[in-house]
Amino acid sequence: MPPSRRPKKPPRQPAKNRTKDPLTRVAEALERAYPAHDGADSATPADGFVWHPETASLTGVPKISRIPISLLRGIDRQADVLLANTRRHADGLPANNALLWGARGTGKSSLVKAAHEAVNDGRSSSRRLALVEIHREDVETLPRLLVILRDSPRRFILFCDDLTFEGQDASYKALKSVLEGGIEGRPDNVILYATSNRRHMMAREMIENERAAAIHDTEAIEEKVSLSDRFG
Template sequence: MAKTTKSKTTQSKTSRPKSARPSRPAAKKPAAKRRGTAPRPAAAAADSSTLERIARALEGISAHLAGTSAQPAAATLASAEAFIWHPEGRLAPVPKVSRVELDLLQGIDRMRDTLIDNTERFATGLPANNALLWGARGMGKSSLVKAAHAHVNARPDVAGTLKLIEIHREDIESLPALMTLLRESDDRFIVFCDDLSFDGNDASYKSLKAVLEGGIEGRPDNVILYATSNRRHLLAREMVENERSTAINPGEAVEEKVSLSDRFGLWLGFHKCSQDEFLTMVRGYCDHYGIRVDDEQLEREALEWSTTRGSRSGRVAWQFVQDLAGRMKVRLGGK
C-alpha cells in the first residue's frame, strides 16, 4: 500500500511541466453588447416625439390650472368661425362645419324663429338668454344651433364676429377656464354643448351652474351657452334620489334638479313629428338636391323606410334621402 501511494505521488509531480510559471490572469475581453441596448434611430425619434407630446400636455394643463391659454387667443380666434375646445386649454379651429341649411329644417318653425331671434339679439350686443333645446332624438336640435349661427353670422352688421365653440360633455369641468379665455376677446361666442346630461355621481354639473349664474365672475357678457339634451331636466332621476336620501330637507333635492335647467332662460321643446311633417321633410330635401321621383312612389318608400326604423324624425328623413339619392345616382352637393 505504501509503494502504491508513493508511485502516485511521484507520477503527479513528474506530470507537471518543468518550466511552468504562475499564469497571468487572462485579459478581459470587451463585454459583448446586449441585443437591443443600442438606441435605434426610429426608437429614439419615437421617444423624442413622446417626450414632446408629454411636455405640451403638461404646458396645457398648467395653462388650464392658471386659467390661461397655451397659445395666443387673438391669433387663434381669427383663424376660423368655429372651434372645438380641448380641456388642456386649446381651441382647435374647424375649417368646415358640418351643418344643414336653415331652410331645410322643417317642422320646427317656432323653435327656429325663437332661437334665431335670441341669437340675433346676442350677436348685436342686446340682452339674450342661454338656451336649452330638449326633446325627441333626431328632430334637429343640434342642426338648428349650427344653422342659426351660420345665418346670423352672415348678417352685414355681424360680419363673422360671432364664433361657435363646441365643448364636449365630458369636458364641462373645464368650462370656467374657457370663460376666462373668452372674457377679454372683442368677439362674441356661442358655447355649444351637444347631448348634455348628468348621471351617477357626476358632480361636474356644479361647474356649469356656477358659470351660467351664481358664481363670483358669472358668465362673460360676450358669451352665451346653447345646449341640447334629450331630457328637460339635465340631472338623472337616480342623482336626485341620492340627494333626497341625504338631504335634511328632501325638497332641496328637487330644487337642485330644477335649478340647473332654470339657468337656461330659454327652453325649446322638440317633439316627434307627424306623418305629414315627415313627408314634408323628405320632399324638402328632394327639391333642394334635385331628386326627381314620382310623388306617390316617394311617399310610399319614405313611409316604408320610417316603419322599418320604428320612428319618424328629421334624421330618419335625411337617411332615407341619402339612400334614395344613392340608388338614383344623384350627388348631394358637397356631402
C-alpha cells in the same frame, strides 16, 4: 500679412420663454384668428372651434358640419326664437342662454348650428359669431374656458351637445356657477347653448338617490332640478 480676425459673434439675446402659460397661448391664437381690423385682404377666420382642456387650447374647425335652417321642418317657432336670440347676441345686445331638450333626432343640435350659420351670413369677419364646442365630459372646465374668452374682442356661442348628468357626477356645479354668474359673472361676449334628451338633464335615479339621503326632499332635488330653469 496680419492674421485674419474672426468676426465677433453678436451678443446673445435673452431666450424667449418657450413655455408660455396655456391661457396666454390660446389668447394669442384667438387674436391671430380674429384680427382687430377688417380689411378687404384679411383672411376669413374659422367660424367654429373645439375646446381641448388638457392643453387649454382651441382647435379651429375649417367647415362646420350642418344643414341650412330652411331644411329644418316642424320647428319653426323654436327656430324663430333661437334666431332672434342669436342675432341679439351677435349685435352686442343682451341675450339668453338656451337649452333645447327633446327626443333624439328632433333637430336640436342641427338647429343650433343652422342658427349660427344664418346669423353669420353676410356679416363682416369682425362681427361673425364663433361657435365653440365643449364636450359633455369637459363641462367642469367651463370656468377656465370663460377666462380665456372674456378678453377677446369676438363674441361666442358655447355649444354643448347631449348634456346630461349621471350617478354621482358633480360637474353640474360648474355649469350652475356659470349660469348664475358667480362673482365675476358670465362674460358679455359669451352665451351658452346646450341640447339634452332630458328636461332637467338629470337621470331619475340620480334625483331619487338625493331624495333618499336628504332631510328635506324639496331641498335635496331643488339644486339639480332647477338647473334647467337657469337657461333663458
